[in-house]
Amino acid sequence: MMGPADAADQYAESAKVCSEQSGGKYKIEYDVSAKQSDDQRLQLARRIVGGDDSFDIMTLDVTWTPEFAEAGWAVPLPDDVAGRVAEGTLSGPLDTAMWKDRLYGAPLNTNTQMLWYRKSLLPEPPKTWGELVAAGEKLAEQEKPAAIGVQAAQYEGAAVWLNSLTQSAGGEIVGGDGQTVTIGESDGAQRALEMMHRVATAKGHDPSISQSDENQARLAFDRGDAFAQVNYPFVYAGLKEKADGGDAKAKEIFEDMAWAPYPAMNPGQPAKVTIGGLNLAVPSTSKYKDLAFDAIECLRNEENQLNNALKGGVPPTLSRLYTEATDEFKEEYPFYREIYESLSKLDEQPQSAAERALLPSPRRAGVAVRPKSPAYQSVSILLASRISPPEGIAANSLVEELDKQLQSAVKSEGLVP
Numbered sequence: 001m002m003g004p005a006d007a008a009d010q011y012a013e014s015a016k017v018c019s020e021q022s023g024g025k026y027k028i029e030y031d032v033s034a035k036q037s038d039d040q041r042l043q044l045a046r047r048i049v050g051g052d053d054s055f056d057i058m059t060l061d062v063t064w065t066p067e068f069a070e071a072g073w074a075v076p077l078p079d080d081v082a083g084r085v086a087e088g089t090l091s092g093p094l095d096t097a098m099w100k101d102r103l104y105g106a107p108l109n110t111n112t113q114m115l116w117y118r119k120s121l122l123p124e125p126p127k128t129w130g131e132l133v134a135a136g137e138k139l140a141e142q143e144k145p146a147a148i149g150v151q152a153a154q155y156e157g158a159a160v161w162l163n164s165l166t167q168s169a170g171g172e173i174v175g176g177d178g179q180t181v182t183i184g185e186s187d188g189a190q191r192a193l194e195m196m197h198r199v200a201t202a203k204g205h206d207p208s209i210s211q212s213d214e215n216q217a218r219l220a221f222d223r224g225d226a227f228a229q230v231n232y233p234f235v236y237a238g239l240k241e242k243a244d245g246g247d248a249k250a251k252e253i254f255e256d257m258a259w260a261p262y263p264a265m266n267p268g269q270p271a272k273v274t275i276g277g278l279n280l281a282v283p284s285t286s287k288y289k290d291l292a293f294d295a296i297e298c299l300r301n302e303e304n305q306l307n308n309a310l311k312g313g314v315p316p317t318l319s320r321l322y323t324e325a326t327d328e329f330k331e332e333y334p335f336y337r338e339i340y341e342s343l344s345k346l347d348e349q350p351q352s353a354a355e356r357a358l359l360p361s362p363r364r365a366g367v368a369v370r371p372k373s374p375a376y377q378s379v380s381i382l383l384a385s386r387i388s389p390p391e392g393i394a395a396n397s398l399v400e401e402l403d404k405q406l407q408s409a410v411k412s413e414g415l416v417p
Contacts, residue, residue, distance in 0.1 A: 001057040001295075002033040004040060004278070007312035011059075011299075014307065018298035026291045028057070028299070037061055041377070044283070048073045053285045056292040057299075059278045060105055062096035062369070063376045066178050069099040070374040074281040076102040081293045085300075092343040092367030093317040097279045099372070105279030107317035108300050109308055112275045112342040112367075113164070114335060115260045116221065116235055117228040118253070121145065125260035127364075129165070129195050132228060132263050137203045139227055146204025149217030149229025152196070154388035157213050159380045160274045160370065161230075162387055165192030167272040167368040168265040174371035174379065179410050184403040191265065193387065193395035200390035210389030224253055230262060232276075233333065234313050259335045261365040262342060272368035273342045277317070315339050323354035341365050378409040 003011050008030065015028035034040045044058055045068075060068060068074040077085060082103040086094060089107055097105035115132070117125055121139060126132040132148060140146035151157030166173055171188015174181055183189045200209050206220060218235045220226040222242065229235065239257065242250035264271040280299060282292045298304070305316035310332055316322075321329065322340040330336060340358050346366035350356040371379055382405055387393060 001028050001030050001059075001299075002040075002044060002055045003030060003059040004037070005032045005035045007308065007314065008032055010308045010312040014299050014304040017304065018295055021298060022295070026288070026295055028295055031055070033058075038377075044068075045071075045073060048283050048285050051285055053287050056282060056286040056288050057296060058281055058283055059108065060281050062093075062110075062275070062277050062279060063380070065097055065104055065279065066099045066372050067374040067376065068281065069102070069104045070178075072284055074104045075284050075286075075289060076104050077106065078293060081106075081297065084297065088319050089317050090319055090340075090343045091345040091348050092275050092369070093277055093279075095345070095367070095369050096275065096277065097281075105281040106296050106300050108278045108280050109305065109312070109314035110275055110277035110317050110343060111232050111314060112273050112339055113230050113232055113262055114338055114342070115228060115230055115263055117258055117260070118145070118256045119258040120256050121227045122258075125258065126228075126263055128267055129199070129263045129265055130267075133195075133198055133202050136205070136227065140202075140204025145224055145227045146202075147206040147209075147220060147226040148199055148202075149206070149212065149220050149226040149231060150199060150209065151213050151217065151230075152200065152209050152388055152390045153211050153213050153216075154384050155213060156380055156384065158388050158390075159383040160276075161196065162189075162192055162383055163370055164262065164272060164274045164368055165195055165265055167274075168192075168262075168269075170266065172371075173383075174373050174406065174410060176372060178371075178373035178375070181403055181406040181410060183406060184399055188265075189402070190395045190399045193393050193398055195265065196387060196390045197393040197395065200393075210391065222250060222253055224249065233315065233335065233339065236335070237313055237332070259338060261338050264364070270346055270363045271365045272346070273365055274368045274370055275343060277314070309333070315343070317343075319355060322358060323352065338365070343367055373410050375410050375412040378412050379406065382406065382409045 012030040015030045019027045085106045093107035093110040136146045166189045169188035169191045171186045172182045217229045221229045239254045243254040262271040262273040280296045309316045342365045
């Protein structure tokens with residue numbers, strides 16, 4: 001089994017447990033493919049293209065599904081396996097494993113962003129990005145912490161920010177076929193770009209915003225320089241660990257920390273939040289595909305996903321781990337309801353009373369997936385290069401330029417992923 005270095009201990013533990021439970025049917029050995037995501041992708045692709053049959057399971061970043069499926073590097077799940085995987089899996093993570101109506105992976109874990117803020121500075125959380133920026137400017141006038149932590153450096157995080165804002169505003173960057181560029185078909189992308197520029201230039205903004213990633217945003221909040229941040233759940237555990245370790249400033253900020261769903265773009269309409277995560281897939285070169293699919297079902301079962309969530313800090317993809325949340329899970333993820341809401345499609349009807357009980361009415365947030373395209377790496381590189389630094393964004397002209405440049409990117413013309 002080829003997987004990432006992050007949380008390798010948890011994945012190796014799951015592999016050992018599943019091997020033992022199989023009664024000798026199979027033995028899973030966990031092997032780290034590479035430390036960096038881009039290197040993992042390239043290594044997997046090169047090994048499959050080279051006919052390497054030494055591994056039977058691979059973890060795929062959610063953005064790789066179309067590429068690996070279209071190239072024939074990953075095989076679709078058999079119908080019976082696909083049915084069992086789909087049952088009980090949250091709709092957002094499941095969508096990331098789909099390409100052309102076929103399931104090519106089994107969601108192992110997921111991730112989504114929320115708004116984290118200091119309740120002493122914001123008695124009520126802003127519901128929209130406009131309200132969030134206005135709150136920061138008001139705090140700046142009072143000479144209080146006024147920066148908003150975001151991901152705006154020239155990397156994948158900036159593309160994620162743009163995608164969330166664009167979809168929240170009713171737009172789309174690339175159509176579902178992975179080839180049709182739709183960024184200019186509504187004003188969603190333009191409004192998203194305008195908001196990114198506004199965040200980057202508002203009074204009290206983070207002066208180093210063009211270098212900000214998830215970790216920089218987290219540290220600014222932990223230091224007390226930012227009154228709010230949009231970020232993943234790891235920021236809660238990280239700040240709690242520092243507070244419990246005796247860091248007085250961290251303790252002060254942690255006790256002042258609160259959370260809310262990702263801010264909306266349109267008042268009264270839910271935000272759409274771009275999700276991440278990993279899917280388990282079988283390479284086309286595997287000699288033991290049937291056994292690999294059996295093993296995958298074990299690797300992502302409730303026991304292993306809960307273990308990964310508690311020890312690895314990545315939210316699970318199975319609905320029942322939220323609807324029947326254990327006390328330990330609630331302690332580690334006191335915001336599990338907000339996570340669940342952001343992982344569910346807005347047009348989805350809850351199947352059980354327990355699921356309905358977790359979703360507020362009206363909805364405040366729903367799921368967004370990154371542009372589905374076999375050439376996503378090229379799309380992401382292009383977007384990040386054009387929107388960072390955000391203080392230099394000229395929304396009107398940039399949408400037109402991106403519309404043209406994305407036409408080449410989706411065909412991987414002129415860009416090397």
